[in-house]
Amino acid sequence: MAFFHSQPQLAAIYSASPSVAVNEMASVLVGPVGLVLTIIGVVICPITSGDTALRSARITIADQLHLDHKKLISRLKVALPLFFVSFGLTFIDFSLIWRYFAWSQLIVATVVLYSATVYLMKTEKHYIISFIPAIVCTLIAFAYILQAPEGLRLPSMISNIISIIATAITTIVFLKKFKK
Template structure:
């Protein structure tokens, strides 16, 4: 999954450099993303670039999807205390997961991706708050994890309050509410952890 993320960042950087400005990039990718990727790979890297492109664009996402489904199955099995040694017990969880993933392929991916990104911000905030709690407990400099956590919480609230797929509040109102909510969460967290 890390390799997929790095690959995506590399492709974004290459595309920005290759197409020189955002409008051309958007127009090319909106029309035919595979054509744009092929053009960049063959122009910049030649035939070897095409092979690397297939690995980066096809193989890495497939392995990430496989890993996501497997880890979801294991997490569900752990929560429900289900043994996963036999194939049939794995299939009981794996088939519904695969079916749900298949159904999601018919939904607009950009919409799903926005919810996934928002959920990742929530997870990031929770992890950073956990790290902050650990540093407070060990009496270390917890500010290094608290500040990024506060920023992530602020962005998380702000996004869902004003996003089209969220509450669709006007930006000014959403920003004020997110500022207040972030301050409340931060104060409550620090009060609890300092006890």
Template sequence: VGRPIFYGAMITEGIVALIWATVSMFFFYGSPAPGYELIAAAKDTGFFTSAPAVVNIVCNDWLGVLGATLALLGVVAAPITSGDTAFRSARLIIADFLHLEQQSMRRRLYICIPLFAVSIALLLWQIGNPDGFNVIWQYFGWANQTLSVFTLWTLTVYLAQQKKPFVITLVPALFMTVICSTFLFISKQAFNLGEMFSYVMGIAVLVVALIWFFVWYKKHA
């Protein structure tokens, strides 16, 4: 029962993401009154606006007040449940790493209190920083994709060791490695190396990763 529920949730999440991506592309590029004109100072900032602003504009333009309310509730409810799951998962991972049993409330608090303190500090920082949410969201997305990098490389190594076609995971592993690396090179919150130089560095990472893998593969094949 657990596997169909988990896989179904992941597939549903992907479908929702595709729907929002499609809606956003049509709304900002194809509608008679482009949505970005409704955003203050859009001509100065281009399309780089916050996710809540995009959701608000799309919902109010297409769905009306009732539809916008339902959509915003969905957008708000999903992060709340995700946050609950994230805190629980983080607590269990840290407990497993530190070998702390989690039956007693006292030992749970040993982990929960520092986690809550860090989260509250981030929350207060982003409230006081006009661009705080966008910065946190960018690094959340980067961390999420970086997790996929490690997963894809792990699967690639496993398939190579099992003498199975590893190309099916090698290609996306290389792609995601370049994407995550280039973000660090180009992001103003990271190295901020400039657009063109960051792209060159991303290609360099691709070459290094590819050579590194095949050197390993030649030794262990």
């Protein structure tokens, strides 16, 4: 927004294509060499990240199913279904996938915060530093899935009340289980 000076200009640029905005900013701000580096960063790096994610998924699935994945045919037995699922996901609205992904990452972060809290409690350290963020993340996770269009679509007032109650119950159960 700072580069394009206002929301309407930014909206006009992005309505054409996000690549137009990236090209314009890179050309003006970093010149031709920077433009090449920007293209590498915007195009090539996500491709290699996707490749790494699919490879990691293939290896994880093969390990969990106790499959030998040293031979090419064994790797293909796991990789091809992953490829087809990934290809199928390209036909779904990416913003929907991204929202589910963001919510799942919030859940992972919340579990990690609760795990850190348990560790800090067991080692008799100041657990509040991870416990308060865990409570906040719990509240946000409940509220989001209850009112989001891809969730239960409850009215915000109802979902917020349910979220507060569910978070309070979660907090009480957690403290009873882990606090000495």
